[in-house]
Amino acid sequence: MLREDGVRVVTMDAPPVNALTVQGxxxxxxALREAGEDPGTRAVVLRAEGRGFNAGVDIKEMQHTTGFDALLGANRGCHAAFKAVYECAVPVVAxxxxFCLGGGIGLVGNADCVVASQDAYFGxxxxKQGALGVATHLARLVPQHLMRTLYFTARTVPASQLLQFGSVLEVVPREQLDDAALAVAGExxxxxxxxxxxxxEAINGIDPVDVNLSYRFEQGFTYELNLVGVSDRLRDDFAGTSKADSQPGKGTA
Structure with a gap:
């Protein structure tokens, strides 16, 4: 939706938890590339309907897919979406x-500005699922040692703590979130x-880390863990899939 002030709103709406499928x-x-390519778009607000912002990859879809198509699709799809946020021709306000988990971190970590509700948390x-990725983007939200702790422990961190680091601009009551994000985008x-x-374009050009290459490097370890079967077993446990139903070669990002 393109507003009169030139702010385009892109909404994720994939019940129940905004865990996106490969196609999603x-x-x-x-949607993000189209927004940036439209000369009428001056800023983008990336938001979500439902209980949380984004829960990452749809693991149940992955576990019901044989072969490596799901693994490749999820990795390439996430890379494309994160890249589209980062390289959007206009600033993106998340x-x-x-909850903002897994792939949600990739989206937010590549955004230009982050506004959060008081119930928001990140991790x-x-x-837990035998996948690696988004440390690149988590490192853009929290200091290095906290990033490592969060990553190794799978802990989460509240938006109020990110506010102290400056990675979140503002924390507001949930009912005020859209207005707060639209206000920044309007500015x-x-x-x-x-x-x-x-x-x-200039700010991206002086970025000290190539986020696109850094994320792809992380994904290489996901492929290794899938090849040795570790990831599949952990995802089965997470998704409640019995090993009798499990097929070799299934994978996720």
Whole structure:
């Protein structure tokens, strides 16, 4: 939805927990690219309906898929969506409600500004499912040692703590989240879009970490864990799939 002020709103809505399917990740990437390519778009708000912002990959979909198509699809889909946020031609404001886990961290870590509700919390529980990834993006939200602790323990951190680090701009009551995100995006949209688009490209150009390559490096270890069968067993436990129903070669990001 493109508002009169030039702010485009992109909404994730995949009940019950916004765990996106393979196609869902590619659809989100397409929506974000389309937003940036539209000359009428001056800023983007990325938000979600439902209980939380994003719960990552749809693991149940993965566990009902044989072969390696799901693994490849999830990895490529997440990479495409994260890249689309980072490389969107205009700034992206993430409006985070409830849980922001796994792939949600990849989206938020690549956003230009983050506004969160008071019930929002962030984490990367990949070690529980035998997958690696988004440490690249978690490192953009919290200091290095906390990132490592959160990653190795699968703990979560509240939005109020990220507010102290400056990675979250504002924490508001949930009912005020959309208005808060739209207000920031509106401030951006009020400037000459030619300058803002140039500024986005310039800031990305001086980024000390190539987030696209860094994330792909992490994904390589996910492939290794899948090949030795560790990931499949852990995902079965998570999804409640019996090993009698499990098929060799299933995978997820």
């Amino acid at each position: 990740w590619f659809d989100l990437a397409d 409006a985070v409600n409830g 990367a529980p990949e070690v 951006i949209a009020a400037h000459d879009t030619r300058v803002i688009r140039a500024a986005k």
